[in-house]
Amino acid sequence: xxCAGDIEARQVDETAINIDPIxxxxxxxxxxxxxxxxYGDGYSVCDNCRKPFRLDYIKKPPIADFHADLAxxxxxxxxxxxxxxxRGFQAVCQGLVQKGDPVILTALSHYTEFxxxxxxxxxxxxxxxxxxxxxxxxxxxxxxxxxxxxxxxxPALLFVEGVDYQFGNHHDIKGIAKVAHSYDIPVLYNGAYxxxxxxxxxxxxxxxxxxxxxxxxxAAPAPSGLVATTAEYAERIFATTAVKGDQTGRTFxxxxxxxxxxxxxxxxVMGMMASFPHVKERVLAWDEELAKSRVIIDAxxxxxxxxxxxxxxxxxxxxxxxxxxxFDRVAETHKKRGFFFTSALGKRGIAxxxxxxxxxxxxxxxxxxxxxxxxxxxxxLDIATENGLTVND
Amino acid sequence: xxxxxxDALFQSLFLLTDIxxxxxxxxxxxxxxxxxxxxxxxxxxxxxxxxxILEEELI
Numbered sequence: 283x284x285c286a287g288d289i290e291a292r293q294v295d296e297t298a299i300n301i302d303p304i305x306x307x308x309x310x311x312x313x314x315x316x317x318x319x320x321y322g323d324g325y326s327v328c329d330n331c332r333k334p335f336r337l338d339y340i341k342k343p344p345i346a347d348f349h350a351d352l353a354x355x356x357x358x359x360x361x362x363x364x365x366x367x368x369r370g371f372q373a374v375c376q377g378l379v380q381k382g383d384p385v386i387l388t389a390l391s392h393y394t395e396f397x398x399x400x401x402x403x404x405x406x407x408x409x410x411x412x413x414x415x416x417x418x419x420x421x422x423x424x425x426x427x428x429x430x431x432x433x434x435x436x437p438a439l440l441f442v443e444g445v446d447y448q449f450g451n452h453h454d455i456k457g458i459a460k461v462a463h464s465y466d467i468p469v470l471y472n473g474a475y476x477x478x479x480x481x482x483x484x485x486x487x488x489x490x491x492x493x494x495x496x497x498x499x500x501a502a503p504a505p506s507g508l509v510a511t512t513a514e515y516a517e518r519i520f521a522t523t524a525v526k527g528d529q530t531g532r533t534f535x536x537x538x539x540x541x542x543x544x545x546x547x548x549x550x551v552m553g554m555m556a557s558f559p560h561v562k563e564r565v566l567a568w569d570e571e572l573a574k575s576r577v578i579i580d581a582x583x584x585x586x587x588x589x590x591x592x593x594x595x596x597x598x599x600x601x602x603x604x605x606x607x608x609f610d611r612v613a614e615t616h617k618k619r620g621f622f623f624t625s626a627l628g629k630r631g632i633a634x635x636x637x638x639x640x641x642x643x644x645x646x647x648x649x650x651x652x653x654x655x656x657x658x659x660x661x662x663l664d665i666a667t668e669n670g671l672t673v674n675d
Numbered sequence: 676x677x678x679x680x681x682d683a684l685f686q687s688l689f690l691l692t693d694i695x696x697x698x699x700x701x702x703x704x705x706x707x708x709x710x711x712x713x714x715x716x717x718x719x720x721x722x723x724x725x726x727x728i729l730e731e732e733l734i
Contacts, residue, residue, distance in 0.1 A: 295699045296698040312693055312696040319688050
């Protein structure tokens with residue numbers, strides 16, 4: 283079925299249980315879909331934009347209130363919506379980092395954190411992960427010391443992921459922030475896999491910036507996200523324009539430089555806003571999400587040879603799995619080779635695993651119903667049994 | 676201008692969206708429970724009412 287011209291109507295989530303590691307937390311709520319219908323046109327939120335002509339001042343629809351609500355929800359002082367977490371990283375770098383400044387990232391940082399640092403000419407330096415794939419306060423301290431010694435100055439910023447995209451592991455953010463602050467280094471918390479699916483308080487974590495992703499974890503259209511900060515840093519990050527046209531003498535009011543004026547001017551912010559009441563509710567049900575995830579993890583671990591590479595027991599719905607000694611053994615002799623696995627999943631109505639993956643891969647169980655979790659667990663076991671793998675009780 | 680037709684159009688799209696979410700929540704088999712069937716029935720009835728309004732206003 284096509285929705286227009288050669289564009290196929292995407293029906294992945296209507297026809298299958300989606301376990302794609304990056305997609306599930308960003309699926310729209312019914313209310314967000316309705317907002318998309320009503321606000322699909324380009325500058326659709328600008329009908330009632332009045333002086334001082336800035337997105338976060340618009341009262342109808344209540345975008346101004348939404349900004350205030352977002353800030354208080356993540357327990358920070360100020361917040362802006364941005365086109366994805368990556369633009370939040372970039373805004374913070376633009377406000378704090380000078381060319382040649384060292385910036386600390388981690389061995390588990392997303393590529394967009396590196397590119398944000400690169401965009402301002404920073405020198406990226408990584409905190410190594412330990413043997414359990416954790417970023418620790420001790421490793422952060424050692425890295426800061428190393429950087430000061432080698433670069434001759436303290437890092438301008440430290441990025442750290444609340445939950446990393448590779449393993450879905452939690453890291454000791456409070457401890458790392460404490461270490462960084464002892465060197466007067468501000469801390470950016472990457473909440474792409476936390477803000478919107480589990481409770482996050484920037485104040486409790488002791489960080490200076492909280493970044494969230496709308497399309498990854500807040501049931502919002504892409505690209506959307508948030509950058510929140512403390513009163514201490516708000517003026518620097520959200521600095522307003524002072525430029526003046528040399529021929530016309532024009533100035534540009536209170537547009538914010540790092541935001542490039544206004545950010546999400548239509549369907550993205552409205553989708554994010556429409557989902558927000560549901561998002562606030564759903565973070566409180568995080569334990570239920572973990573329980574559903576464990577139903578699937580238990581099934582996978584019952585298949586002999588399968589290993590979970592993420593922390594166990596699972597404390598996040600994103601999981602990295604090693605099936606080299608189970609499904610990949612089947613792939614070695616199967617006529618479809620590695621594609622047998624995703625093909626078998628597809629036949630059972632499960633989508634989101636990279637086609638051909640049978641070695642090390644990731645999945646995310648977020649947002650499925652209990653019945654869907656049980657069905658998915660059963661499907662993995664069926665595929666294993668059907669292909670001669672041993673399934674333990 | 677027919678505000679009634681415009682409202683009926685949006686209302687029907689919103690109701691259809693609720694059905695869309697129902698399909699998502701019951702994928703891949705779409706075997707609805709008795710409660711879900713009752714909800715789906717109510718939604719479909721409401722959609723028909725909105726389509727009737729559109730017919731009255733536009734045809």
